[in-house]
Structures are given as C-alpha cells and as structure tokens.
Amino acid sequence: MPEATETASKSKLNLPALTAMVVGSMVGAGVFQLPARFAGQTGVYGALIAWSIAGLGMLTLALVFQTLAVRKPQLDNGVYVYAREGFGLYPGFLSAVGFWASTCAGNAFYWVLIMTTLSQLFPEWRSVLGDGDTWPAFFISAAAVWGFFLLIRRGVKEAAAINFIVTVAKLVPLALFLVLVIFFVRWDVFAGNLTGGYDVPGGESLFAQVQGTMLITVFVFLGIEGASVYSRYAKKREHVGTATVLGFLSVLALFASISILSYGILPRAELAALPQPSVGGVLEAAVGPWGGAFIRVGLIISVLGAYLAWQLLAADVVYAAAKDNDLPRHFAVLNRRQVPEHAVLWTSVFVTVILFVVQFVDNALDFTLDLTAALALAPYALASAYALKIALQRDGYDGPAAGRRTRDLVIAAVSTAYTLFLIWVAGYVFLFLACILLAPATILYIVARRQQHAKVFTRPGLATFIAVLGFAVVGIVLLATGAVQI
Template identity: 35%
Template sequence: MSNKNTVGLIGLIAIVFSSMIGSGIFSIPQNMAEQASIGAVGLAWLITGIGMLLLVQTFKILAEHKPHLNSGIFSYAKAGFGEYIGFHSAWGYWLMTCMGNVALAVMINDSLGLFFPALLNHGIETVILCSALLWGMNAIALRGTGSSSFINIISTIMKLAGLVIIIGIVLYSFDSDMLSVDVWGVENDLGPVVDQIQSTMMVTLWCFVGIEGAVVLSGRARKKSDVGKATLIGFLVAITMYTLISVLSFGILPQSELAQLSNPSAASLLEAAIGPHGRLLVNICVLISVFGALVAWTMLVAEVPYEAGKVGEFPKFFARTNKNEAPVMALNVSTSFMQVCVLMVVMFENVYLAAINIASVIVLPCYLLSCLYLLKISINYKELGLKTRNNGYVILSGIAALFCLWLITAAGLEYQLLATILYATGIPFFRYTHASRIKAGEMIYSKSDKWIELILILLALVSVYLLFTGQLQA
C-alpha cells in the first residue's frame, strides 16, 4: 500500500475524535437532563468513562499483541470464536455504520433547516440534499484514504476550535451555585439515582460509538503502534468535552428547563447565555462537526465490508479497489444501501429513528466479543506471546465484558428483540458467501454456531410477529 494511502497518528486521532464527536455533543444538555439530575449525570459520566477506558485499553492491548489482526474490529470475533461469529460481528457493525451515516446526513439537513426551512419538512428537498452529501462523501473517499484523512484532519481542527469556544462561553456564563440545586433529583421526583443513571446509558453509548475507529482502519495505519495511542488520545479528548458541556449546562438552566429544550439543545443553552448569536454559533458548529464526522464514518463504512471481503467473510467483490487503492465496490454498495435508507427517512421517519437507537445496540456485541477475545487469550497467555499470565489483562477484559453486558441490559428488551431481526438478515448472506466451502464439507459451523443461528432465527421471528401485532413498538 502506498504511503499516501496510509494514515499517520494525527490522522488516526482525528478519525477517532470525529467518529465520536458528531452532532450528539450539541444535544447532550437536554439528552442527559431529560430524566437525570446533575448528581446522576456526573456519576453516569464517571461510570461511562471508566467502562469506556477499559474498552479503550482492550483495543490498545489487542492492537499491540495482535497487530496482524488488522481487518477491523470483527477480526477479533473471528479469531476468538470462529467464522460464523466473525461474520455476524462484521455484518452488525456494517449495518450500524450505514445507519449512522444516514443519521449524520439528516442532521446536516436539519441544521441547514435554520436557514432553509423547507428542509425541515423531510420531503424531496431532504432526499436531494442527503443523497448529494452521501454520494459526495463517496467521491471524496474514492480519491483514497490519504485524501479523506487530510480533509478529516482539517474539519476536526475546525470542530475542536468551535467546541472550545462553546465550552468557554458556558464556563463564563454558568452560575456555580446552581450546581448544588436538587443534586439528586428529589425535588423533581426523578426517581432512584440508579434508575436515573441507567436512563442515560443509551445516550452515553451512542456518544462513544466510533471509539474503535483506529482499530477499523488499522490495516491502513502507517505504524501499527499508533492505533492504540490514537484510540486513547481521541477518547480522552472526547469524554472531557462531553462531560464539561453536559455538567456545566446545569449551571445555566435548571434540570426541569434543560429537559424541555429542543435539539440541538446546546443552541438553546447558548441562546439563554448570550442571546441569539449563541444559537447561530452552535448551528454553524453543528454543520462543521457533522460534516467532519460524515467524512470519518464514510471511511469506516467502506472499510468494514472491504476488509471482510479480503478475508472471505463477505463476497470477494467487496475487496476490489480502484487506482487510488480505495475500496470502490465496498463504497458503492454501502452508499447505495444508505441511499435506500434516505428514502426510508422520508417515507417512514419514526421507524428510521427507532432503527438509529437499535444501531447503538447492534454495535455492543462487537465490543463484547473483542473483550471476550482478550479475556480468552489472557487466560491462555501463550497466545499473547507472554511467558506468564498477566492477571491485569484478565481483570481488565473481564470487567470490560461485564460493562458491555450491562449496556446491553440497559438498552431494554424492546431494542434487543428488534436488533435480532437485523442480525438474522445476515444469515442468507453468510450462506451465500460460504456456500462453496460448506458444499466442500468444511467445518464452517460448530455445534454452538448452529444453536446460535437457530435461537437468532426464532427470536427474529418472534420479534417480527410482535412488531406486526403491535406488541413491539418500532
């Protein structure tokens, strides 16, 4: 691979940061305050920070000890648990990235709605704009990873500058005395603190989807050692900004008022702090931020099927590249699928918004499998190239796995069931991709894989039945 199509440390950090900091940070004041007090919000970020730091360390350790597994996050699932689990990890992650990209395009549409109100109707204007954005990103990505990375670095610098200005205004305007008002939500009857914390988990999870961005692009990293560094640095910068904006907002407006703000709630927050110019500033920052995130996620959305095609988890044509070494088929197929999703936004907007919440649930098994893989090879320490067992690795990966399981539980049964439908849609594609190997008698399925497939199909059928009978709401 030519040097111009590889990504250095700064580029990898920008990808991690841009993947995590999209439009969500501008809605975080209302999202976190909707059902939680400042005390619960502070604890939620502390728990999330510790849990995600463990996940970051998991990716860092795997990147250092298993640098040859550079096909993306799903390669850990495949190495640890076989072809079938590896495929579903790739399939789920790819669906999540596609949904996330369309969401970012729609958010740009809605931010521009401040200047062009017709876009807020989500009609033909939205279809044209979102389609132009997605195919425009496709054209940029086709120029090669180096070009996309450079554009992402520039947009990340602009995004970072805008967020620093916003945080500076919030710091200047907030009243520290307000932070001690109804700390645990007793006066507003928000319920037990544990329930308040759990109510924020889906919000904090979606904030950090993208933390694995450097891992996904590790096959294009200039230095494999940069992957772990980029993941850690990007995470620390992102969580600092998320925490500052969500906690300090309680010093400008009380919880009850924050919970009622329209999104992007940071715009309403700055309007309360400095007037109408605050709203305009935030909307401009949203456009810059989401554009940067869209560049980063376009790189990720194509890399997953490209790498999966290279190792035979997806059809081989996904591994085709153009003269710029860009994954041309993976990009075109992914963008075509996203084009269909754009039409769904216009036709069935409520269904699509529910699917975005499901997307955050879909990515959790990918994270969980990475933690379990590290736990597995830490116990069998020779697989890590160690002479003795590193108990720190065992404890770290075990707690990180429990954290992922807790997040899956916090998502609720409704989203868990709906996610099984999307995972089950991958089964025919798995059989098509591996048909020749299955016919040749290769042991593609283990006994446990067959049970997992059967359970997945049954849960998906039950979910479809409940969905169509109205007992499960999309």
C-alpha cells in the same frame, strides 16, 4: 473513528501528536446532543454517576483494543476479526455485519442531524426540513448520499486538509462553548437540577435515570477502537498506552463538562425540550442567537467532513470481510481507481434505506443515534470477550508478557461485563431490530461459504443462527401486532 490515518502514515508520531489523534478519533457529532439527552433522563447527580460508569467502562474497552493490537497484531482487518478468531466464523460474520450496520446507521444520523440543524439556522426552511424527518429532507439527504458515492467511486479519499478543517470545526465551537458557559452559569439553576426528580413522589429512581443515559454515552465514544489503529505510527511503543489514556481522559472531561455545565444555564425541563443539536440551544440561551448560529455552522462543517470518513469506514468493513471470505467476493471487487465500488454502493444503498425507514419513527434523530450505538455493542462485547479468552488461556503471554496477564485479565473482565450491561440497557427492542437485520443477511454468509466449497455452519454456528432467526421472527410479530413500536 480514525480521521487522520493518511497524515499519520507519512511519519512517526510523538506522544502529543499521538494523543491528539486519539482525541480526534473520538470527538464526533454526538457531543452536540449531550445537554438535551442528559437533561431528558437525569440531573447533575445522575450525570456524574453516568460519566463515572461510562468513563471506567470505555477506558477498559480502549485498553482492550490496545491489548489486542499488541497481542494479536496480525488481526488488523477491523473489530469484527476478534469475534471470528475467538468464537467462530458465523459470530465473526455477525460482528462484521453488525458493525457495518452501526456505521451505516451513524451515517444516516449525520444526514438527519444536518437537516434539523439547517432548519434551525434558517427558520423559513422549518416547514420543509422539520427535524430531518420530512420527505423533502429524505430526498435531499438521499441525493447527498449518492453524490458522495459518485465522489468516492472516482477515487476521492480522505485528505489531511479535510481532517484539519473537520477537527477545527468540532473543537473550536466546543472550546468556546465551555469558556462562555462557565461565565454564564447560574448556580441557583444548577442547584435546582441536582436530583433530576428522584427525590419527589413518582419520580424515576436514580438507577433508572442513569440507565437512560447509557446509549448516548456509547454513541459519543464510538471510534474508541481507533486508538489502537495508531499504534503502528508511534515513535515509541510505550507511548501508545499513554496516548490512549491521556486522549481518553481528555475526551471524557470534555463530554462530562459540556453535559454538566449545561445544567447551570437552563432548568432541566427547558434543557430537555431544546431541539438538537442542543449545545447550540444552550449557548444561545447564555449569550444570544449568535452563539447558537456559531455552533450550528461549525457542526455542519464538521459533520460533512466526518461523513466522508465514516462512509469510507463502512465500505472498508464490508471490503475487509469479503477479502477474508466472510462475505461474498462481490464486495471485494476494486474498480480501476482501486476503490471497492461494490462495497461503497451497498453501503450507500443501506444508508438510504435507513433514511427512508426513519420517516416512520417518532423521533428520527434519537432513533438513529440509539440504533447506531446499539448495533456496535455486540462487536464490542465479542472483542472484549476475546481479550478475556486469550488472557485466560495465556495466548500471546509468553516470556516478558506473562507479567501483564493479570492486569489484562482484569481489564478484559471489566470491559466484558460493561459491554454486556450496555446490551441489557439497550433493551429488547434493539435486539429484535438487530436480529431482523442479521437473519436475512445470513444469506450473504451462506453464499460466501459456498463460494469456498466449505461447510456452511458448525454446530455452534447453527445454534447461533437458530437463535438469531427466532428473535427475528418474534420481533417481526411484535412489530406487526403493534406490541413493540419504534
């Protein structure tokens, strides 16, 4: 997500500065999870294929957001507005709530990650904090969530100094990781990790291995929509597309290098067994304990700074939706410091609820990571479908823009297909979980419509609600009977 809007707004950005901001919007905590997550699913060949698919798909998604920013500049209240504009009020509401829930799940992931990282830095705390899934870890995380709430409601906002510290804390350890790992790669180990086991009897097929990596590739690219936000700050409009492509390719190279080079440090089984953040474990295996400690300290600094930005983003999604009358007016109330206090309050409540729920799942870190990625997929798919729709209808493609329509049409079609494929890959469990959340949340939509004395559902909207409600009921039954477990 965007991490330096305040700085950007003060001056117009040249191409290098714009590219750096695009990179900063995409590099987050997920990159520190890559070695173990990839090794748990596939080998080198599968990783190369996975990054190729993710690279093409996510690049088209980034270009979709850029296209929408150019063709529909008036739609600037967030990702969810594209769903509302293209497919109706209720799908727009679902997109807003889904994106908000994704951001809240990401915030919960941050605290689980901080707790498990602290338990690695201080082994004597291991029995207390575990992997971020113990009750002491929950109470500490919940206290921190509400501490940030008190700061934000007093008007504390993201600052340029925080952005700089966060960026350095992320990129310097990762750069050091790449430099050191290149020198310590053992090519015999790398060769042994090539196939991931698809060539042995009983091993998973290469397709199944690649499929298993898709959600983590989505998670690490969350914030890709932030590239379009910076279009308004560019010195030259033509720099925006160039910065988007350059920034994306730089981030893709970083992510792919970290996951693939790690295969040359440890055998796949040992990589997969590393505790998260596994980048620290890989560097520790290469250079000794100081390497792991360095990565983990940098991660904690980075995550603490990024949490403030993500909490503000989550609240802003709710606030913007309320301003657009897609949520009750309650969420659009500003306090005397011009902070949307109710939006921040309910965001903090939801993050706390997610932290409570993860105490009952098998792997809190992976669950919150996958939930964050899965909840973002529908808003991304609807945005891609809207870009496809306006290209097909020639909406916004008059005059000189007509020549770009075919290009934008192809990009939007690929992005739509890719995001729909990701929804299928995520699986029905996360579809059920999303609907269990969205069905009762529809009460907020009904309240908002009645506040406007407007018809609640159109026929397509009602049909969509019935489908969501049906999936929610099925999901609850399957969870209650133990047929589906999380």
